[in-house]
Amino acid sequence: MSYQDTLDRKATIKVARRELNHFSDLLKLHETSLYNVGSPSYDSITTIVNYLNYDQKQLEKIIKKDKQIEAIMKVYNAIMKLSEEEMQVIYTRYILQYKNEDLDEILGYSERKRRRIMNNALFNIAIILHIEIKKD
Numbered sequence: 250m251s252y253q254d255t256l257d258r259k260a261t262i263k264v265a266r267r268e269l270n271h272f273s274d275l276l277k278l279h280e281t282s283l284y285n286v287g288s289p290s291y292d293s294i295t296t297i298v299n300y301l302n303y304d305q306k307q308l309e310k311i312i313k314k315d316k317q318i319e320a321i322m323k324v325y326n327a328i329m330k331l332s333e334e335e336m337q338v339i340y341t342r343y344i345l346q347y348k349n350e351d352l353d354e355i356l357g358y359s360e361r362k363r364r365r366i367m368n369n370a371l372f373n374i375a376i377i378l379h380i381e382i383k384k385d
Contacts, residue, residue, distance in 0.1 A: 253376075260382040262368050265375035272324040273343045275317050327377040335370035338363060 328339050341347050341355060353363050375381045 253372075255383055256372075256376075257382045257384045258372060261375045261380075262371045264380050264382060265371035265378070268324065268378065268380060269339070269343045269371070269374070272321060273346060275321050276344065277346070279314070279318060279321065323378065324374075327374050330377055331370055331373055334366055335373065338366045339370050339374070342367070 328336055328344075331339065337356065338352065338358075341352055342349065347355060349363070349367075352358070353360050356363065358366070
């Protein structure tokens with residue numbers, strides 16, 4: 250019996266879908282501040298200065314934003330570990346934020362094929378992010 254056989258596939262996919270919906274919302278919220286991710290930017294220098302100069306309330310806002318960006322990057326890195334086909338479906342759905350019905354037309358997949366690829370991608374992301382659900 251493999252590790253995947255010990256998991257509740259439907260529940261795991263549901264959890265992954267919820268996680269990617271949160272990811273998509275956070276991405277939309279922080280889309281302007283994420284363009285310089287991975288390189289030193291004005292935001293990171295400003296953040297350091299803000300840590301030194303602002304009061305506790307401002308610090309909490311900065312820490313919250315940093316945690317949100319960290320969560321975005323965690324999911325983004327998980328997406329990058331998927332197969333090209335899975336990555337394309339997830340990217341189009343959750344980053345470009347197209348509706349499921351539009352994905353079929355954009356990607357040229359049948360609804361059934363898109364659902365199969367999407368469910369496999371969600372299941373794999375859940376495993377990568379360690380949010381999988383075990384069977385009882």
